[in-house]
Amino acid sequence: MSYELTGLEGKIAVVTGAGRMRSIGRSIALELAKAGCDVVITGSGRSPDAFPxxxxxxxxxxxxxxxxxxxxxxxxxxxxxxxxxDLEAVKLLADKVVQEFGRVDFVINNAGAARAGDRAPVVDVDPVAWRNVIDVNLNGSFYMSQVFGRKLIEQGEGGAIINISSVGGKLMAPSTAAYAASKAGLHALTAAMAGEVGQYGIRVNAICPGIVSTSRLDDLSPAQWEAIINTYVPLKRAGAPAEIGSMVVYLCSKQGEWISGQFYSVDGGQVAGR
Structure with a gap:
């Protein structure tokens, strides 16, 4: 006899930022589909010329x-x-989801800004790069949470919002101020909203991945990443994208229905105790 997660069959999930081949978003979408969900996936419309x-x-x-x-x-x-x-684009997205599927159950805010000049000291970082990171990582999650949160409340059947954050929002390391601020802000959004919508049976949580094997690691060589992992990750390996996806599935499942307002590090032990 096996133990199975339940409450996922036939549910409608929305996963933003799910188009890259080596990505957390793609894996979240696939794990939810394996668990029985129909899935709406969004992408930014990347030009194929820019593909890895x-x-x-x-x-x-x-x-x-x-x-x-x-x-x-x-x-x-x-x-x-x-x-x-873009708030208007998010409203249009929500309307299309309801038009196509009639409802929404799970919202996974995974879309993130690409690294583009924001990894610099505060006194040096380009304000344009700062705004881009905040606009996508924090404002985007706020727009999605507000628009889809209203849909969930109207439906009156509970649901889950999961914000994909990062251990960077807990570490708050030098030269990561824009990224860290966006993710720490996401933790505040998560906690505050969890307290607001719990009365409707809606759970709001954040997942904080550590070093995960995605195309985001292409900025350093495998040897450089291996040295970083061996220094900072007790389990001595990078995470697999599906390991983030499986955490999403659990938090959406019936077995995860009493969990809300939390920021879970899924990071091989890198950030222990917080």
Whole structure:
């Protein structure tokens, strides 16, 4: 006899930022589909010219490829280009989701700003880079939480909002002020909203990944990352994207229904005790 997570079959999940081949968003979408959810996936509409070499070689088609994988698992998929940092675009996204599926159950705010000049000391960081990180990581999650939160309240059947944060929002390391501030702000958004919508049976939590094997690690060599991991990660390896996805599935499941307002580090032990 096996132990199974329940309460996921036929539910509608929205996962933002789910188009990259080596990414947390794609894995979240696939794990939810494996658990029985139909999944809406969003991407920013990246130009194929900007795809990493491995995506080009694979003939990758961003959210369309992920949608095909979801359908291959026997679930419905709706791929939509959307900008989470644009409130009107988020409202349009919510309307399309309800039009297509009639409801929404789980909202996973995973879309994140690409590293682009923001990893610098506060006295040096470009204000444009700062605003971009805050706009996508924090404001985007706020817009999604507000618009879809209203839908969840109207439905009156509970649900879950999960913000994909980072251990960076707890470490608050030098030269990461924009990123760390966006993620620490996301923790405040998570906690405050959890206290507001709990009365409607809606849970709000954050997951804080550590070093995960995605295309975001391409900025350093494998040897450089290995040295960082061996120094800071007690389990001595990077996480797999699916390990973040499985945490999302648990928090959305019936078994996770009494958990809200938390910031879970899923990081191989890198940030212990907080």
């Amino acid at each position: 070499d491995d995506e080009k070689k694979a003939g990758w088609r961003d959210i369309e490829s992920v949608a095909e994988e979801i359908r291959a698992l026997g679930r419905r998929a709706l791929p939509l280009i959307s900008n989470v940092a």
